Amino acid sequence: MKMILINALRPDRFVATAKDLVGMTFSEEATHQGELDLEVIVDHESNARSPLLLVSAPGYDASFMVDQLAKNKNKKYTSVAIGSPEAFEEAESAIKLAARSGSWVLLKNVHLAPSWLVELEKTVYKLTLHAAFRLFLTMEVNPKVPTTLLRASYVLVFEPPGGIKAAMTRSYTQAITKDRSDAKPV
Numbered sequence: 001m002k003m004i005l006i007n008a009l010r011p012d013r014f015v016a017t018a019k020d021l022v023g024m025t026f027s028e029e030a031t032h033q034g035e036l037d038l039e040v041i042v043d044h045e046s047n048a049r050s051p052l053l054l055v056s057a058p059g060y061d062a063s064f065m066v067d068q069l070a071k072n073k074n075k076k077y078t079s080v081a082i083g084s085p086e087a088f089e090e091a092e093s094a095i096k097l098a099a100r101s102g103s104w105v106l107l108k109n110v111h112l113a114p115s116w117l118v119e120l121e122k123t124v125y126k127l128t129l130h131a132a133f134r135l136f137l138t139m140e141v142n143p144k145v146p147t148t149l150l151r152a153s154y155v156l157v158f159e160p161p162g163g164i165k166a167a168m169t170r171s172y173t174q175a176i177t178k179d180r181s182d183a184k185p186v
Contacts, residue, residue: 002017002021003017003018003021036156038065038066038069038156039069039072039073041154041156042069042134045154046134046154047131048099048129048130048131048132048133048134049124049129049152050152050153050154051124051135051136051137051149051152051153051154052134052135052136052137052153052154052156053137053139053149053150053153053154053155053156054066054136054137054138054139054156054158055139055140055141055155055156055157055158056138056139056140056141056157056158056159057140057141057158057159058140058141060158060159061108061138062138062156062158063079063106063108063136063138065158066104066106066136066138067079067106070104075103075104076101076103076104077098077103077104077105077106078094078097078098078103078104078105078106079105079106079108080094080105080106080107080108081108081109082107082108082109082110082112082113082116083109083112083113088113088116091105091107091120092120092123095120095123095124095127095135096123096127098130098133098135099124099127099128099129099130099133100128100130101130101133102130102131102132102133103132103133104133104134104135104136105133105134105135105136106136106137106138107120107135107136107137107138108138109138109139109140110137110138110139110145111139111140111141111142111144111145114142114144114145114146117145117146117149118146118148118149120149121146121148121149121152137153
């Protein structure tokens with residue numbers, strides 16, 4: 001009855017009320033989404049042949065997670081922003097070098113070049129890959145991305161937390177992190 005009343009009077013609160021009902025009926029664990037541990041996925045669940053595709057909502061960039069993980073693991077990686085023909089050549093050479101040495105490659109905004117992604121798949125498929133090699137791709141949701149790439153990848157979907165409080169907290173945290181990383185000794 002409460003859900004019907006909430007749906008009629010406050011439809012903006014319906015999802016939260018439904019979540020409360022599921023939590024009371026089953027358990028709190030049923031609605032707990034958990035924290036994504038990228039390190040566990042990279043170390044234990046993924047392999048060199050399958051790229052890790054970090055898909056995010058427009059305006060949200062998940063590449064910072066790869067930056068943090070590489071820093072924590074003291075792992076060498078190359079980051080390339082896709083969007084120009086020069087970037088394609090740079091990305092291909094970085095992938096070939098990393099495949100031999102076992103380092104990582106992060107290609108940002110691959111949704112901007114869906115036709116090139118077909119060539120990327122072919123390039124990676126032909127290479128002999130070091131076991132420690134990992135290819136990370138960041139993109140926004142885009143229907144033009146080849147489905148063969150989606151099937152071959154570990155797809156991780158990220159959405160920024162909803163609500164004003166979460167948005168303010170995220171902005172504040174990113175501003176502090178950015179300021180600290182850009183700080184130079186005086």
